[in-house]
Amino acid sequence: MTASIKAVLLGDAMIPSPGFEQAWRKHLGAFGEPLVVGEWEPDWSKLQYRRLEVEKTGPEHETVPDQIVADGADGELLAGLFVPVSSKVMDAMPNLRVVGVSRAGVENVNVAEATSRGIAVFHVMGRNAHAVSDFAIGMMLAEARNIGRAHHAIKTGEWRKTFSNSAIVPEISGRTIGLVGFGYIGSLVAKKLSGFDVRVLVYDPYTAAEVLTEAGVEPASLETVLSESDIVSLHARLSDDNKGMIGAEQIALMKPTAILVNTARAGLIDEPALAEALRENKIAGAALDVFSTEPIPADHPFLDLDNVTLTTHLAGTTADALANSPFLLMADIAALLTGGKPRFLKNPEVLQDPRFAAWLESVKQG
Known part of the structure; x- marks a missing residue:
């Protein structure tokens, strides 16, 4: 028996939320239905501008996504591609324990802040x-x-x-x-x-x-x-x-x-x-x-x-790379939650944090 995990899945114009939802159901479906499934930025042209600004300055200047404000306060897991995960997002999700981005870079995640709060951060190395x-x-x-x-x-x-x-x-x-x-x-x-x-x-x-x-x-x-x-x-x-x-x-x-x-x-x-x-x-x-x-x-x-x-920032954008990355992400998170060894944990030191360790044990115990 496994515990239920309240997951917030926020896609965008590059990888819409159905990709994350399908990956969740395949690898983490035993942990229940997602709490929230939605799009952070569905407009392609706006996404290109916003993600580049986050890449240059980090996630802190972005606001908390509307879906989190409305329905995601109880979320324990937040996953997406370019969704900015700032300290403000962490404040809005006090139960957050896992952040996952289906990309190699973690510029859109305040990793230091996540680590200080006992939040594991996953990314996907080599996806593209x-x-x-x-x-x-x-x-x-x-x-x-x-x-x-x-x-x-x-x-x-x-x-x-x-x-x-x-x-x-x-x-x-x-x-x-x-x-x-x-x-x-x-x-x-x-x-x-x-x-x-x-x-x-x-x-x-x-x-x-x-x-x-x-x-x-x-x-x-x-x-x-x-x-x-x-x-x-x-x-x-x-x-x-x-x-x-x-x-x-x-x-x-x-x-x-x-x-x-x-x-x-x-x-x-x-x-x-x-x-x-x-x-x-x-x-x-x-x-x-x-x-x-x-x-x-x-x-x-x-x-x-x-x-x-x-060229117009095309190098990493193939149908194969984009479609596969949420599945790689969810499979790696599942490895940790089921007692395996994850490959893509950005801040492994969080495993020693008593807050995260207690949460992980509660998930494993069901």
Whole structure:
């Protein structure tokens, strides 16, 4: 016999609530019906703005979702994708013990506050790793071979054969690819690049050199990655320590024939410095899926450049990645609640908190 858990499931325009409800029923249905099922932000364009603001500033500036104010005060579990989980939300849900977001990043959760209150935080590592790694390699090829620019030219009535990099258009084979970050996504990029017969340099201060060597890549400093690579691809998570890590000084280390790819976080790059470098042809090109402001403003300098490929924050968005992530999340929460070992618990120290431990024991006892 298991205890009932009062769950609040709030989807959004990217993963609507039925996905979370179906995942709940499959993996946690034994704990009863959800208390609340609804949408935090069902409007796609509004979601893109709100989630980017939360990514940049954290969840505290957001208000408590209406569904929580109206019906969710007794909730013990809160799950969603981009729903902001602030201290105000925790105040409004005094019985909250589990927060789950079906994404790798936890920028929309005040994790420190949750931990201090004995609330477990779950996320889903690697849910879109294949999607992003595929896209990153696609961006390398698109920028190097002018795929997007040629497509645009044909669509606008021009049969274009000359581009800013026409004198140096490279083949990928035999080149040096530099990866900044070697988590699940970075390691998949390296694995998928192996068929191109390339040399792969990796800068990741959090991954042991022997792990990189065993993966068939070469550990290197950031300076070496930037100065020796023909293509540099960013796969690091954004933190206070690495914000703006690729600025004018770092770009100056790159070859004039090099390409910079970013499918990670916009904050890793000093955008004005990159725009200036591209305008002055200090590097050959860039391919970017993320921007400090989204949608990108109409007066952004990138829009006037012919040596940059731009996409609309698409790298992690595939039907497979989105549809599967609530099921991965609920399965991992279920593992903890049924005595197993979860893979995606962000703050495992909370397991020692007497408030959480007592709640978990009550759930297991029924």
